[in-house]
Amino acid sequence: MSDDPEPAVNISGGTEGGGAAAEFDPATADTRAETVVDRLGNLFWEKTYGGRDAFTCLVRTILSQNTSDTASQPAHDALIDRYDADGVDLAESLANAERSQLAETISSAGLYNQKSETLIQTGEWVREEFGSAAAFDDFVKDEEPAIVRDTLLSVRGVGPKTADCVLLFAGGRGGVFPVDTHVHRIYRRMGIAPPEADHEVVREVLEQDVPAAKCGFGHTATIQFGREYCTARNPACLEDPDACPMADLCEQVGVYPATDEVVDPAETLE
Template sequence: MSDDPEPAVNISGGADGGGIAAEFDPATADTRAEAVVDRLGELYWQKTYGGQDAFTCLVRTILSQNTSDKASQPAHDALIARYDVSEVDLAASIAAAEQSELAETISSAGLYNQKSEILIATAEWVLEELGSAAEFDAFVKDEDPETVRRTLLEVRGVGPKTADCVLLFAGGRGGVFPVDTHVHRIYRRLGIAPPDADHEAVRAVLERDVPAAKCGFGHTATIQFGREYCTARKPACLDDPEACPMADLCDQVGVYPDAGEVVDPAETIE
């Protein structure tokens, strides 16, 4: 494992985004999913997450929805610069924001009108239900994780991936494997999850087959792997089966090197 090559432009915040580097004793993987995650850890990083402020993490994850980290990171930075005012609770600051001004601030993230409305409504919910961003942070870190997840999923604009990212990056909860588009694509393409599995079904497979301590870096390293090797339209194996570090572990579901074609794994079901 290298020191920590985790990109800063990433929902996890890179080396400075919370959590600590961790080593795991080498052992024979019990499942193919664990073998994949072990190899990802050797390829990229092994890290135990947690420690981010929960409301800031929630805001950052909402901004990342349906856009790239490269686009959402500047929006997050601009929002924090404008609304994270000294001695003013961030939730209170956003709840009191003018929607058009907030939308302009986060415009680089895409869908900024919708996201600004969601952020204001989320901040209002935090104040109404818990009183402050600080109390929300305590709720995420101290309450039963299933209660936290269930509660977050009742909030407008918060889906399973967003709730799980808050549990992972802020709460430091082991055994949480958020499923974004990369994770959803890759583990179906590998043949580890059924080709027609939805995001929640993929999550269930991974949280069952990957040890709790490895789920966090399994999530972030899978994203990096998806960007560098297993892209949606042109995975590395399409031109060269040996170009991918997962070649011996992958079923290549939906990838047809001989024909030079790639389809969603779900389309392979007859």
């Protein structure tokens, strides 16, 4: 169970960017996906979304690609310490960064040579297209979500999860359910998304079946659920069928308690 303290107000979408308070009641859920998210609402506290600086959020998400929070957070902190001085635009600062120095700064994040190139190119893109990180922030928070998403996806090194995280954590947009490795694994394992579904198909299923105000919370809470209960190789149901709060909703696709075998859901089709 999570040690996070309960907040005074439960808001899934966030008050910034048009979010709304969400009620979490599994008994009234319309879909299995919503029932899962509502149960997560009883396990983990509902966080608010929106209000983060968009370019800083983009940088943080790029650093998190293919690595853990434990590794990427120190890289983010070191980058901010070196390149985000008072009065200096972070996009401009990264656009002008010396690549080897930036790579050394973010080395704890893994793939640091590739990520340093992406960050410099992203800084150059923001400078050329918007003029500053502040103007980019206005674009993310004020423009239509579909336009923001398509624009972000046009940038080299920015994939669907990164674009959706910027929309959620900076823009506070409802109806955005970013799909990381936990989300991708869990909803296919449960049988809510097809076993062969890629990240985009899983996102489409969830954004269709989960109310907009609950999508942001669904993303973060599913990650927490994946860390505490439904891990990649040792889900709680292997040890005890009653240990998982989603047991009655889960089809256990790729999980075989009789043999303690766990495979990717897509492998069940082979």
